[in-house]
Amino acid sequence: MDFAHSERTRELLDRLISFQENEVAPREEPYHRELLSMQDPWVVLPAIEELKAKAKSEGLWNLFLPDQERGGGLSNVEYAPLAERMGRSLISAEVCNCNAPDTGNMEVLWHFGSAEQKERWLEPLLEGEIRSAFCMTEPDVASSDATNMQATATLDGDEVVLNGRKWWSTGAGHPNCKVAIFMGLTDPAADRYSQHSMVLVPLDAPGVKVERMLQAMGFLDAPAGHGEVSFTDVRLPASAIVGGPGQAFAIAQARLGPGRIHHCMRLIGLAELALELACRRATERVAFGKPLANLGGNRERIADARIAIEQARLHVLHAAWLLDTQSPQAIGAVSQIKVATPNMAQRVVDMAIQLHGGGGLSNEFPLAGAWTAARALRLADGPDEVHRGVVARLELARYGKGKWSS
Ligand SMILES: Cc1cc2nc3c(=O)[nH]c(=O)nc-3n(C[C@H](O)[C@H](O)[C@H](O)COP(=O)(O)OP(=O)(O)OC[C@H]3O[C@@H](n4cnc5c(N)ncnc54)[C@H](O)[C@@H]3O)c2cc1C
Numbered sequence: 006m007d008f009a010h011s012e013r014t015r016e017l018l019d020r021l022i023s024f025q026e027n028e029v030a031p032r033e034e035p036y037h038r039e040l041l042s043m044q045d046p047w048v049v050l051p052a053i054e055e056l057k058a059k060a061k062s063e064g065l066w067n068l069f070l071p072d073q074e075r076g077g078g079l080s081n082v083e084y085a086p087l088a089e090r091m092g093r094s095l096i097s098a099e100v101c102n103c104n105a106p107d108t109g110n111m112e113v114l115w116h117f118g119s120a121e122q123k124e125r126w127l128e129p130l131l132e133g134e135i136r137s138a139f140c141m142t143e144p145d146v147a148s149s150d151a152t153n154m155q156a157t158a159t160l161d162g163d164e165v166v167l168n169g170r171k172w173w174s175t176g177a178g179h180p181n182c183k184v185a186i187f188m189g190l191t192d193p194a195a196d197r198y199s200q201h202s203m204v205l206v207p208l209d210a211p212g213v214k215v216e217r218m219l220q221a222m223g224f225l226d227a228p229a230g231h232g233e234v235s236f237t238d239v240r241l242p243a244s245a246i247v248g249g250p251g252q253a254f255a256i257a258q259a260r261l262g263p264g265r266i267h268h269c270m271r272l273i274g275l276a277e278l279a280l281e282l283a284c285r286r287a288t289e290r291v292a293f294g295k296p297l298a299n300l301g302g303n304r305e306r307i308a309d310a311r312i313a314i315e316q317a318r319l320h321v322l323h324a325a326w327l328l329d330t331q332s333p334q335a336i337g338a339v340s341q342i343k344v345a346t347p348n349m350a351q352r353v354v355d356m357a358i359q360l361h362g363g364g365g366l367s368n369e370f371p372l373a374g375a376w377t378a379a380r381a382l383r384l385a386d387g388p389d390e391v392h393r394g395v396v397a398r399l400e401l402a403r404y405g406k407g408k409w410s411s
Contacts, residue, residue, distance in 0.1 A: 010083075010086055011083050013079065013083060014079070014083045014084075014086055014087065017064075017065070017068065017077070017079075017087055018086055018087060018090060020063060020064070020065060021065055021087055021090050021091070021101075022090060024059070024060065024063055024065055025090065025093070025094060025097055028056060028059055029056060029094055029096065029097055029100065030094070032052045032056065033094055033095070033096055035052075036050060036052045036053070036096065037095070037368075040227060040228070041368065046225060046227035046228060047178050047179070047180060047218075047227055047228050047230070048180060048228055049179075049180055049181065049228060053096065053099065053100060056096070056100040057099075057100050057102070057133050059100075060100050060101045060102070061102075061133070065101050066101060066102050066133075067101075067102050067103070067111075067131055068084060068087050068101060068103055069084060069088070069103045069108045069112075069263075069267060070108075070111065070112070070115065070131075072115065075115075075131055076131075080325075080329045081263060081266055081325035081326070081328050081329050082322060082325045082326050082329055084267075084270075084325075085266075085270045085321065085322055085325050087103075088103070088267050088270035088271050088274070089270045089271065089273045089274040089277070089318075090274055091103060091271060091274065092270065092271030092272060092273065092274025092275045092278075093274040093275065093277060093278040094278075095371065095374065098271065099229075102131070102133045103267075104229075105175065105264065105267065105268065106137065106138060106139040106175050106176055106264075107130055107136055107137050107176070108263075108264065108267060109139065109260045109261070109263075109264040110130065110137040110138075110139055110184075110186055110260075111127060111130050111131060111137075112259075112260060112263060112264070113186060113203070113247060113256055113259075113260050114126055114127040114130070114247070115127060116256075116259060117247050117248040117252070117256050117259075118247060119244065121244060122205060122244075122245075122247065126184050126205060129183075134181070135181050135182070135183040135184065136176050136179045136181045136182040136183070136229070137176060137182060137183070137184050137185065137186070138174045138175060138176040138177045138182055138184075138185040138186070138208075138232070138234075139174065139175070139176075139185065139186050140171035140174045140177075140185045140186065140187045140188065140206075140234060141154070141171070141188045141257075142171060142172060142173045142174075143155060143156060143169065143170060143171055143172065144170060144171075144172045144233065145170065149387060149388050149390075149391050150391075151188075151201075151254070151257070152197055152198075152200075154169075154188060154189065154190055154201060155169060155190070156168065156169020156170065156171065156187070156188070156189040156190065156236065157169060157189050157190045157191070158187065158188075158189030158190065158191050158201070158202045158204050158246070158250075159191065160191060160243060160250060161240075163242065163243050164240055164241065164242060164243055165191075165202070165204055165240075165241055165242075165243050165245060165246055165250075166238060166239065166240050166241075167187055167189055167204060167206065167212070167236040167238075167239040167241070168189075168236055168237060168238060168239070169189060169235075169236050170216075170233070170234070170235045170236070171187070171233070171234050171235075171236070172219065172231075172232070172233040172234070173219065173231050173233075173385070174231065174232045174233070174234050175226075175229060175230070175231050175385075176229045176230070176232075177208070177215050177218075177230065177231070177232030177234055178215070178218045178225075178227060178228060178229060178230030178231075178232055179228050179229045179230070180228065182208055182229075183207060183208055183209075184205055184206065184207055184208060185205075185206045185208060185213075185234070186203050186204070186205060186206075186247065187203070187204045187205075187206045187236065188201055188202070188203055188204075188253050188257070189201060189202060189204065189253075191250045191251060192250065192251055195251055198254040198255070199251040199252075199254070200251065201251065201253035201254060202246050202247075202249075202250045202251060202252065202253050203246065203247040203248070203252065203253045203256055203257075204241065204245050204246050204247070205241075205245045205246075205247060206236070206239060206241065206245070210239050210241065211239070211240075212236060212237040212238050212239035212240070213234065213235075213236055213239055214234065214235045214237070215232045215233070215234050216232070216233045216234065216235055217232070217233050218230045218231065218232055218233075219231045219232070219233060221377055221381055222377045222380070222381075223377075224374060224377055261339075261386060261387075262328055262332070262335065262336075262339055263328065264386065265339050265342070265343045265386050265387075266321065266324060266325050266328060266339060266342070268343075268346075268347075268382055268385075268386060269317075269321045269324075269342045269343065269346035269347075270321055270325075272346050272347055272349075272350040272378075272379060272382060273314060273317055273318050273321060273346065273350070275350055275354070275375050275378065275379065276310070276313075276314050276317070276349060276350040276353040276354065276379075277314060278371070278375070279310075279350075279353050279354040279356075279357035279372060279375055280307070280310045280311065280314065280353055280357065282357050282361070282370060282371075282372065283307060283310070283356060283357035283360045283361075284298070284307060286357075286360050286361050287303055287307065287360050297360060303360065306356050306360075307356075309356075310352075310353045310356055310357075313349045313352065313353060314349065314353065316345075316349075317342070317345055317346050317349045317350075320341065320342050320345055320346070321342045321346060323338060324338035324339050324341065324342045336395065336399075337395060337396055337399040340392035340393075340395040340396050341392075341396055343386065343387065343389075343392045344389050344392045344393055344396070346382075347379050347380070347382040347383045347389075348383065348389070350375075350378075350379035350382075351376060351379040351380055351383070354372055354375045354376045354379055355376060357372055358372045358373070358376060
């Protein structure tokens with residue numbers, strides 16, 4: 006196996022690191038401080054638009070997209086180190102137009118959108134002019150089983166009518182969020198995985214209302230945030246359905262593979278940042294006459310963090326390679342890393358918080374936000390238990406001659 010980066014990755018990584026060090030890093034902390042001090046944080050501060058323009062002009066734009074003309078044209082393995090690097094910062098992915106949920110939504114449109122849908126929504130998303138949300142999870146039903154979904158997308162002549170309530174719709178608070186992909190029940194009589202449709206909903210369509218913004222463990226995550234959104238008799242042309250009625254599950258599978266891998270790659274970057282901060286703190290601060298690093302089991306904890314990060318990185322790269330080369334077989338590997346990586350990142354960040362003492366929980370360091378991001382990803386895009394279920398099913402199917410594989 007060759008662990009070296011491709012030439013293109015190396016070249017982009019050098020440029021990305023220099024962009025982050027010279028442009029993003031000096032502005033990131035003041036940006037968060039300004040946003041936190043605002044009465045109304047649902048705004049785009051000039052720093053973000055300025056950084057977006059610079060990233061675009063330096064060719065650090067849409068790197069996630071496997072299309073050479075409109076994006077990086079990279080394989081998942083090639084994109085991994087770049088996503089990891091972006092994960093060290095809370096704003097880098099956004100300024101490079103590589104942030105969730107827009108990347109997943111753009112991939113849906115790129116793969117499955119009609120010419121009209123691409124022109125109306127994909128183009129401005131690729132340009133970074135608008136933002137988007139993905140509305141699947143519902144407050145009233147256990148949404149880790151997506152077949153539970155109650156919201157409806159009912160066909161009525163040449164129109165589709167949406168009704169229902171969604172929550173945890175990330176991005177819905179952003180002032181530039183103009184469109185959501187809504188998942189709803191279209192045909193209850195169809196096969197279990199062909200009942201639902203994905204519909205492109207303009208956020209200003211009559212009947213769409215962002216009811217409130219949720220807090221994730223006290224974080225609003227403004228200005229994108231996570232919204233509770235109601236849909237009441239929202240009437241749209243049937244041409245707003247992506248890929249045709251009943252296609253939602255098939256499309257979701259395609260959307261979630263790369264999306265989950267990207268999340269894991271960014272989390273590895275976040276864990277690297279946490280370990281770096283932990284090491285700096287442990288060598289610079291003194292207690293009981295010694296640097297913190299030399300007290301108790303702190304060296305072992307630092308070593309364990311390094312080992313855990315390296316293991317997770319190899320695991321994620323292997324899943325990325327499987328997705329690039331043997332896509333359907335990658336399902337199990339993607340579920341494995343979707344469990345392993347957020348748990349690893351949560352543990353590493355927790356260790357870094359502990360080494361920072363009380364400061365670790367404050368806003369002086371990015372650690373409390375990092376811990377919450379890692380914790381959230383044990384739920385978002387499917388809870389750990391559901392992914393463990395996939396891994397166990399595939400494992401048992403090797404022995405049960407089919408009876409365990411349903
Ligand atoms: C920060 C954040 C951002 C999110 N962004 C989005 C978004 O943009 N769009 C969107 O649609 N959703 C989003 N979500 C929602 C997320 O995908 C759901 O919370 C998740 O899929 C679980 O659904 P649920 O909350 O309804 O939990 P439930 O389905 O009620 O499950 C609750 C718990 O039951 C247990 N459980 C469930 N199934 C099993 C099983 N098979 N075996 C054992 N135990 C099980 C697990 O412990 C699980 O956590 C986001 C969530 C968070 C926290």
